[in-house]
Amino acid sequence: MLEVKNLHVRVDDKxxxxxxxxxxAPGEVHxxxxxxxxxxxxxxxxxxGKEAYEVTEGEVTFQGKDLLDLEPEERACEGIFLAFQYxxxxxxxxxxxxxxxxxxxxxxxxxxxxLKHVEFGKLARDKMxxxxxxxxxxxxxxxxxxxxxxxxxxxxxxxQILEPTLAVLDETDSGLDIDALKIVxxxxxxxxxxxRSFIVITHYxxxxxxxxPDFVHVMVDGKIVxxxxxxxxxxxxxxxxxxF
Amino acid sequence: xxxxxxxxxxxxxxxxxxxDVEQEIAxxxxxxxxxxxxxxxxxxxxxxLEWRLGAYERWKKMKEPRWAFLRYPKIDFNxxxxxxxxxxxxxxxxxxxxxxxxxxxxDKLGIPLEEQKMLAGVAVDAVFDSVSVFTTFKEKLAxxxxxxxxxxxxxxxxxxxxxxxxxxxxxxxxxxxxALNSAVFTDGSFVYxxxxxxxxxxxxxxxxxxxxxxxxxxxxxxxxEEGSYVSYLEGCTAPQRDESQLHAAVVELIAxxxxxxKYSTIQNWYPGDKQGKGGIYNFVTKRGRCxxxxxxxxxxxxxxxxxxxxxxxxxILEGDNSVGEFYSVALTNRLQQAxxxxxxxxxxxxxxxxxxxxxxxAGEGQNIYRGLVEIGKxxxxxxxxxxxxxxxxxxxxGAHTFPYIEVRNSTAHMEHEAxxxxxxxxxMFYCRQxxxxxxxxxxxxxNGFCKEVFKELPFEFAxxxxxxxSVSLEGSVG
Ligand SMILES: Nc1ncnc2c1ncn2[C@@H]1O[C@H](COP(=O)(O)OP(=O)(O)OP(=O)(O)O)[C@@H](O)[C@H]1O
Ligand SMILES: [Mg+2]
Numbered sequence: 001m002l003e004v005k006n007l008h009v010r011v012d013d014k015x016x017x018x019x020x021x022x023x024x025a026p027g028e029v030h031x032x033x034x035x036x037x038x039x040x041x042x043x044x045x046x047x048x049g050k051e052a053y054e055v056t057e058g059e060v061t062f063q064g065k066d067l068l069d070l071e072p073e074e075r076a077c078e079g080i081f082l083a084f085q086y087x088x089x090x091x092x093x094x095x096x097x098x099x100x101x102x103x104x105x106x107x108x109x110x111x112x113x114x115l116k117h118v119e120f121g122k123l124a125r126d127k128m129x130x131x132x133x134x135x136x137x138x139x140x141x142x143x144x145x146x147x148x149x150x151x152x153x154x155x156x157x158x159x160q161i162l163e164p165t166l167a168v169l170d171e172t173d174s175g176l177d178i179d180a181l182k183i184v185x186x187x188x189x190x191x192x193x194x195x196r197s198f199i200v201i202t203h204y205x206x207x208x209x210x211x212x213p214d215f216v217h218v219m220v221d222g223k224i225v226x227x228x229x230x231x232x233x234x235x236x237x238x239x240x241x242x243x244f
Numbered sequence: 245x246x247x248x249x250x251x252x253x254x255x256x257x258x259x260x261x262x263x264d265v266e267q268e269i270a271x272x273x274x275x276x277x278x279x280x281x282x283x284x285x286x287x288x289x290x291x292x293l294e295w296r297l298g299a300y301e302r303w304k305k306m307k308e309p310r311w312a313f314l315r316y317p318k319i320d321f322n323x324x325x326x327x328x329x330x331x332x333x334x335x336x337x338x339x340x341x342x343x344x345x346x347x348x349x350x351d352k353l354g355i356p357l358e359e360q361k362m363l364a365g366v367a368v369d370a371v372f373d374s375v376s377v378f379t380t381f382k383e384k385l386a387x388x389x390x391x392x393x394x395x396x397x398x399x400x401x402x403x404x405x406x407x408x409x410x411x412x413x414x415x416x417x418x419x420x421x422x423a424l425n426s427a428v429f430t431d432g433s434f435v436y437x438x439x440x441x442x443x444x445x446x447x448x449x450x451x452x453x454x455x456x457x458x459x460x461x462x463x464x465x466x467x468x469e470e471g472s473y474v475s476y477l478e479g480c481t482a483p484q485r486d487e488s489q490l491h492a493a494v495v496e497l498i499a500x501x502x503x504x505x506k507y508s509t510i511q512n513w514y515p516g517d518k519q520g521k522g523g524i525y526n527f528v529t530k531r532g533r534c535x536x537x538x539x540x541x542x543x544x545x546x547x548x549x550x551x552x553x554x555x556x557x558x559x560i561l562e563g564d565n566s567v568g569e570f571y572s573v574a575l576t577n578r579l580q581q582a583x584x585x586x587x588x589x590x591x592x593x594x595x596x597x598x599x600x601x602x603x604x605x606a607g608e609g610q611n612i613y614r615g616l617v618e619i620g621k622x623x624x625x626x627x628x629x630x631x632x633x634x635x636x637x638x639x640x641x642g643a644h645t646f647p648y649i650e651v652r653n654s655t656a657h658m659e660h661e662a663x664x665x666x667x668x669x670x671x672m673f674y675c676r677q678x679x680x681x682x683x684x685x686x687x688x689x690x691n692g693f694c695k696e697v698f699k700e701l702p703f704e705f706a707x708x709x710x711x712x713x714s715v716s717l718e719g720s721v722g
Pocket of ligand 1: 014016052210
């Protein structure tokens with residue numbers, strides 16, 4: 001599904017990704033862990049198409065297409081979703097409004113009919129309940145004044161509505177209380193299937209007790225230095241990154 | 245943003261067509277004879293001719309104001325024609341008497357004049373160049389005692405009201421453009437809401453400039469008697485031409501005790517082309533007097549058109565407990581320039597005013613907010629809240645704010661907030677990551693930015709304003 005080969009990325013003349021490799025097959029869940037500043041978010045943003053990052057070397061293929069060739073919105077429509085580490089506030093734009101526009105953009109891309117207000121409303125309410133998101137959060141401006149946990153839950157809510165093929169979750173567990181963590185993990189698990197993959201970026205092994213990954217990768221200084229199964233997360237939890 | 249915002253902004257002005265009607269056009273130039281001609285065309289009483297001539301005398305001694313942050317070539321006031329009217333048009337009694345070309349024009353603009361086709365609950369006065377061509381729903385409004393007609397008609401049918409109020413808010417010598425308008429105004433709307441009446445429908449005037457080399461000088465007068473309510477909306481468009489055209493209007497509002505006037509504008513005059521050729525020069529004086537206790541005047545404007553905008557809808561808060569409001573969205577794209585804002589003059593006790601201004605600059609557009617809040621010495625416990633936000637799209641445009649405050653009473657309570665932001669790259673990226681095109685993302689973010697103003701518009705018009713903003717923004721993303 002996704003293949004990242006020898007990816008080098010710089011921003012402002014500083015090299016951040018230094019030969020990154022990762023291959024994700026359909027249905028797999030990969031977890032990326034690593035110290036602060038190692039380049040995890042950079043990878044996530046590059047996959048989503050953030051322009052400030054300059055790819056100097058390497059290639060990224062997604063479902064057979066050259067991902068680096070596509071605009072961010074095309075990548076989104078092709079099925080890439082990024083749950084942001086720091087979701088952005090957009091004053092005056094209702095949360096539901098953005099989401100309906102987004103879903104309909106995606107549907108248009110696939111040459112499907114746009115969803116009507118009522119249809120969308122029903123879809124949103126169904127998903128909302130499971131995530132413990134209140135009606136008022138839908139009507140409020142996108143992320144404006146949301147608590148840290150509400151923002152993260154909102155990202156998962158958007159993911160559920162948009163049904164991506166590859167979801168990259170960037171520290172979606174940070175700042176969540178224990179109940180919210182379970183809700184978010186359930187939200188992800190309920191979407192796991194043979195055609196959908198996840199890259200879960202996290203600092204805490206705890207999340208991986210709920211979202212059990214197929215692979216765990218350790219990222220240090222812009223590349224993957226070790227990969228393993230879910231037991232690798234446990235090992236990191238105990239020893240830290242000192243060995244790398 | 246990697247998407248070329250400039251490219252996105254290329255959409256043509258939709259209303260730029262010209263209507264082919266036989267017109268009667270006054271020769272170019274301004275002098276007493278032209279004023280006499282206008283006055284006699286309109287069968288005006290002597291006092292009004294005198295009033296016009298007096299305004300002309302003052303105007304001749306005045307200098308064109310140049311304090312605004314606007315750059316444009318010198319206007320030759322003798323190269324303009326001051327009167328243009330479709331021929332054979334004595335005031336039509338029914339729609340059948342209107343030139344079909346003109347009717348079609350309004351159809352094309354989305355303002356059908358047939359009452360049954362209109363938006364339910366909106367009455368329209370259609371002004372075509374210098375004359376009002378038709379007013380809908382007059383009879384229905386008359387049942388409630390509401391007068392809604394062209395100002396020329398009001399001069400004939402309700403001379404006492406016109407004489408009493410004309411120039412009582414904006415005196416004929418108020419400023420250069422107001423004096424010019426007072427001398428040569430041709431048509432516009434007149435509204436009178438009797439005591440205790442809540443006007444049963446939205447009233448609106450649709451201004452259309454059609455003729456070449458003419459100026460449009462309309463005059464609007466709205467009087468709300470004690471305890472009455474009216475919501476009024478004006479819309480404006482003009483053909484696409486290479487020469488700039490002058491539009492200098494005057495609007496006067498009078499609110500008596502407990503009366504409310506809501507005045508909304510969607511200004512979409514032709515803005516000029518990409519090189520800045522053509523477009524309307526819009527120099528407008530709009531002012532309201534809250535003369536009654538607890539009266540309220542609320543201005544809402546969405547300014548997206550015109551090459552040059554010079555406009556400061558104001559409120560004089562004379563009555564105790566009166567309220568003035570100004571909600572504004574001004575968008576400048578390409579080479580458009582807007583110097584706009586408001587004046588809130590607090591005279592009475594416990595008066596309050598709210599100013600919310602949203603300026604959006606794109607392309608090489610320049611957007612200036614200029615506001616004055618004046619608290620008089622007897623205005624005990626006056627309150628003002630001003631919020632002035634600017635948004636920049638791209639890095640060749642500009643935004644400036646000039647907020648002036650004069651306080652002569654120590655019990656005043658003033659709050660001022662201002663912000664300038666570039667349209668957020670992070671917001672753009674967030675929206676695009678969710679699947680929106682760059683263009684849709686800009687329009688979504690800008691509409692969100694303007695939400696507080698749009699919610700003041702009557703519902704149907706809020707929808708129109710959002711669409712208009714999106715169209716005006718096209719080609720602004722780069
Ligand atoms: N736009 C930018 N300009 C300058 N430096 C940047 C930019 N974006 C990222 N960096 C730098 O690149 C490095 C990697 O950042 P990144 O956010 O990818 O780390 P991370 O692994 O996600 O860290 P954390 O665990 O703290 O979230 C950091 O040193 C960061 O300061
Ligand atoms: Mg990070």
